[in-house]
Amino acid sequence: MNTPTDHVGPPLWLLAELTYRCPLQCPYCSNPLDFAHHDQELSTEQWLDVLSQGRAMGAAQLGFSGGEPLVRQDLPELIAGARELGYYSNLITSGLGLTEAKVQDFARAGLDHIQVSFQASDPELNNAVAGSRKAFDQKLAMARAVKDAGYPMVLNFVVHRHNIHQMADILALCENLGADYVELATCQYYGWAFANREGLMPSRAQLVTAEATVNRFRNQLAERDHPMKVIFVTPDYYEERPKACMNGWGSLFLTVAPDGTALPCHSARLLPIDFPNVTASPLEDIWYRSPGFNHYRGDSWMPEPCRSCDEKDKDFGGCRCQAYLLTGNADNADPVCSKSAHHDRILAARTAADHATAGLEDLIYRNADNSNVFCRG
Ligand code: FES
Numbered sequence: 001m002n003t004p005t006d007h008v009g010p011p012l013w014l015l016a017e018l019t020y021r022c023p024l025q026c027p028y029c030s031n032p033l034d035f036a037h038h039d040q041e042l043s044t045e046q047w048l049d050v051l052s053q054g055r056a057m058g059a060a061q062l063g064f065s066g067g068e069p070l071v072r073q074d075l076p077e078l079i080a081g082a083r084e085l086g087y088y089s090n091l092i093t094s095g096l097g098l099t100e101a102k103v104q105d106f107a108r109a110g111l112d113h114i115q116v117s118f119q120a121s122d123p124e125l126n127n128a129v130a131g132s133r134k135a136f137d138q139k140l141a142m143a144r145a146v147k148d149a150g151y152p153m154v155l156n157f158v159v160h161r162h163n164i165h166q167m168a169d170i171l172a173l174c175e176n177l178g179a180d181y182v183e184l185a186t187c188q189y190y191g192w193a194f195a196n197r198e199g200l201m202p203s204r205a206q207l208v209t210a211e212a213t214v215n216r217f218r219n220q221l222a223e224r225d226h227p228m229k230v231i232f233v234t235p236d237y238y239e240e241r242p243k244a245c246m247n248g249w250g251s252l253f254l255t256v257a258p259d260g261t262a263l264p265c266h267s268a269r270l271l272p273i274d275f276p277n278v279t280a281s282p283l284e285d286i287w288y289r290s291p292g293f294n295h296y297r298g299d300s301w302m303p304e305p306c307r308s309c310d311e312k313d314k315d316f317g318g319c320r321c322q323a324y325l326l327t328g329n330a331d332n333a334d335p336v337c338s339k340s341a342h343h344d345r346i347l348a349a350r351t352a353a354d355h356a357t358a359g360l361e362d363l364i365y366r367n368a369d370n371s372n373v374f375c376r377g
Helices: 045-055 074-083 102-108 121-130 135-148 164-176 191-195 204-222 283-289 321-326 343-355 366-377
Strands: 013-017 061-065 088-093 113-118 154-159 180-184 230-233 253-256
Touching: 013 045, 013 230, 013 343, 045 074, 045 283, 061 074, 074 088, 074 102, 102 113, 121 135, 135 154, 135 283, 154 164, 180 204, 180 253, 204 230, 321 343
Parallel strands: 013 061, 013 253, 061 088, 088 113, 113 154, 154 180, 180 230
Antiparallel strands: none
């Protein structure tokens, strides 16, 4: 049996969630529902110190995300700091607030990679989901600006029941834009997406059609020797075995939330676990010795059926946040697993998706007003 202190390597991947502020209102945002009550943000100096500590521990990959990281005016300084420390840095952005001049500034400061997210293949749907009338045109312009600056064009689409029928149009748009990498990530149900699950989850029939469209398109790309790469991420809810979430709790990934709370994944804030803050403890103590990060390391915490399962070294019992959201107890096996005693909750969600009728107007959009409603309970 592994104990938490066995084989703990350094956090190789550091996600810096610079802010929860965002000009968009996507109803599947992974930020916490009560983000409006977490409005503290680390200062520039504090972030630079976190980056420095992370790098000293061995972190090599750095993501700047949010919210929308572009609302931080000190982003060029943070990028330059990351470059000086030797990180491979990635900006995960909606493209809103980006300009050609900023793309050039970021390139000069040493940013390695930019990923622009879209909501749909047409302006009407894109802007309705994003909650912004200007979003689509701005995204198109910024995707082009990113490529013009010499970066690969990396586009991300979150796929759900309201845009999944657009798969062929989405792929055509990506090809027309000259995308190098396209990630079609079917919604995973955390944060706002969990609150909106019934209104977002595609039916199995929709999913099968979309996947077939993607496969046909991939074959056409191959026939034409076209270099565009397309990744299609299926939702956990249609799997029979859970994913090895975060490659195991506290194994590779370290997220630092805007207020400095250190988390083993971007959703863990919802768990009834006391997570440490970088303003109070050194990152090394947090990673190796804090109760929060050791909570689900190893396998001694596992109940059955995970404890005696011969797949536990592959999936680590699945996702703790998903177990908590679906069963109220994060110790349970991820209900995605067909061996879980709670797998019926996944089956019920699939059935509900087959009969869902909710429209875009029925979704709860991610904004401060709605967050305050969640905060009030
Ligand atoms: Fe938190 Fe999977 S998202 S453990």
